[in-house]
Amino acid sequence: MTGLPTSRPAPAPVPVLALGDVLLVTLRGELHDGAAEQLQDDLAHRIASGPAPLQGVVIDISGVEIVDSFLGRVLAEIAAAASLLATRTVLAGMRPAVAITLVELGLTLPGPVTALDVEAALSLLGRAPVSALPVPPEGGV
């Protein structure tokens, strides 16, 4: 980290956690365009190559301060690709200010199902709420 401005962190890949038959992705803070596209790729491959059929994908965006049309498109495309791969996507925890802004921007994201938080998203997918989140990652590769 030395030599780099501390407020300008390098983009890191977004981890995808497996919670049994659900994939959980937690987005927070600043997401670089490249990392968002990488996630789109990773998720499609994880869904298609998983050992067992998945119940769904939960994308937790409660830590995301803004969703612009680029990130909105990536989220919609993730849901569309997952749907073609027989997997449901739930977008969880959108902040109220983000929802208001997206509607005004003209982006209402009709694709993904939404839930107010991760627990509600998990029960939407027919999974008993996990009492102790977060759980240790079960292999992030």
Added chain:
Amino acid sequence: MHAPSASASAATTRLHIGSDADLAWVRHEVRQAAAGLGFSLVQQTKLVTAASELARNTLVHGGGGHVEMTHLEDGAGRGLRLAFTDEGPGIPDPELAMTDGYTSGGGLGLGLSGAKRLVQEFTLDSRPGRGTTVTITDWTTVLPAARTGGS
């Protein structure tokens, strides 16, 4: 374009836009400035989202450029002006470019029209072959004076 009474203070910051890391940086700086001026959370979110759309246009369509961020002050309130400038190919038909759903790239076509809806003031100045400047301005919401017993 702007109220003549609005005076730009000395606080103008110029940020380079040349990569997607710069987009994240622009969002961060605009957020800090808007929060510092006392914009509401929703107004901050709208302004940062608009800035993100316009900075991406500068990068993707203009081949890079910069944004100038200026703090404004007029009698009634404080504002933030953002001017995104590139020296790219320009926009041949600004009216068409402002239409929802129109895209010259692979996007959703919401960048310009969406950004305009998210802010209070919006101007587009583009010359084919010479580049584009998009300027947006937001002001702190001026609430009506609290009602006092006398009036």
